[in-house]
Amino acid sequence: MYEQELLERLPGIFAQGDGVLVGPGDDCAVLDFGRDKLFLLATDQVLQSVHYPEGTPPAKIAVKLLRRNISDIAAMGGKPAHALLSMSVIGERDGRWLRAFFDATAREARAWGVSVCGGDVCRTLGATDNFCLSISGWVSRDCLCLRSGAADGDLLFATGSFGNSLGSGHHLRFIPRVTEAAFLAGAFTKTMIDVSDGLLLDAARLSGASGLGVSLDVAAVPSRRGSDRSGMLSDGEDYELLAAVRPDKAEELLASWPFKTRLTRIGQFLKSHPGGTVMDSRSKAILCRIGGHRRSSSATAGFDHFRH
Numbered sequence: 001m002y003e004q005e006l007l008e009r010l011p012g013i014f015a016q017g018d019g020v021l022v023g024p025g026d027d028c029a030v031l032d033f034g035r036d037k038l039f040l041l042a043t044d045q046v047l048q049s050v051h052y053p054e055g056t057p058p059a060k061i062a063v064k065l066l067r068r069n070i071s072d073i074a075a076m077g078g079k080p081a082h083a084l085l086s087m088s089v090i091g092e093r094d095g096r097w098l099r100a101f102f103d104a105t106a107r108e109a110r111a112w113g114v115s116v117c118g119g120d121v122c123r124t125l126g127a128t129d130n131f132c133l134s135i136s137g138w139v140s141r142d143c144l145c146l147r148s149g150a151a152d153g154d155l156l157f158a159t160g161s162f163g164n165s166l167g168s169g170h171h172l173r174f175i176p177r178v179t180e181a182a183f184l185a186g187a188f189t190k191t192m193i194d195v196s197d198g199l200l201l202d203a204a205r206l207s208g209a210s211g212l213g214v215s216l217d218v219a220a221v222p223s224r225r226g227s228d229r230s231g232m233l234s235d236g237e238d239y240e241l242l243a244a245v246r247p248d249k250a251e252e253l254l255a256s257w258p259f260k261t262r263l264t265r266i267g268q269f270l271k272s273h274p275g276g277t278v279m280d281s282r283s284k285a286i287l288c289r290i291g292g293h294r295r296s297s298s299a300t301a302g303f304d305h306f307r308h
Contacts, residue, residue: 059104077185078139085119149191150210150244156267163227165237208276
């Protein structure tokens with residue numbers, strides 16, 4: 001079973017109680033407590049040899065763990081608030097290593113206004129560490145962004161650059177696009193996703209959730225230094241935003257964009273190729289397709305935990 005197939009089955013497995021506005025299937029769960037703002041919940045983990053190489057300093061692991069989760073909050077248009085930290089570490093970790101990890105976590109949490117208010121620690125019998133963070137946040141009702149809100153004809157915009165995240169070290173020092181997301185949310189978009197598994201795969205998830213396809217202008221996608229075309233489309237670990245923007249808002253968005261972070265129009269959503277299909281706008285070739293039991297049409301269409 002591929003990861004995408006598993007993710008597609010989850011919404012039908014777990015019953016949801018009152019107050020769950022959005023369950024499995026988006027960057028965060030969304031809970032409605034009847035307040036002015038909606039409550040966001042997300043959880044993510046980092047594992048040695050999957051998300052960072054052996055020998056990575058504990059401070060860099062801690063920073064990535066927190067920022068990786070904050071990026072999910074940003075993709076919903078929200079701001080982070082609280083976190084629970086769980087970790088299983090190999091027995092040879094000494095007090096200095098653990099102190100460095102906790103100190104870095106505390107510094108990073110303060111920088112983002114996050115309270116780490118609980119969690120769990122245990123010793124693993126395996127050969128690698130595993131770290132998991134559950135994070136919460138808040139988003140104004142009129143700024144909530146989901147994966148499912150794109151409309152036929154909407155333009156696909158992307159922040160930043162893509163590819164060679166591992167080779168360049170970007171995957172350990174990226175900055176979650178919280179401020180940029182807050183600017184986009186509500187005023188310019190109600191549809192976003194953060195790119196962690198590769199541009200093609202996450203663009204397909206965005207279009208698939210919206211019941212559309214997307215035509216991608218591959219030549220327009222900004223590539224990170226050292227990246228080739230395949231890596232730009234499929235490497236993952238970019239932690240940039242993809243957003244659907246109405247055509248009549250595009251000029252205003254570009255003219256008013258106040259950040260140094262690059263913002264680029266890279267495609268358009270189309271009704272003609274529904275179900276999470278990403279096509280090259282020039283060659284018309286299908287680059288990636290998800291949905292149902294179909295998997296990517298390309299062996300390099302993105303990261304899948306059950307395939308790599």
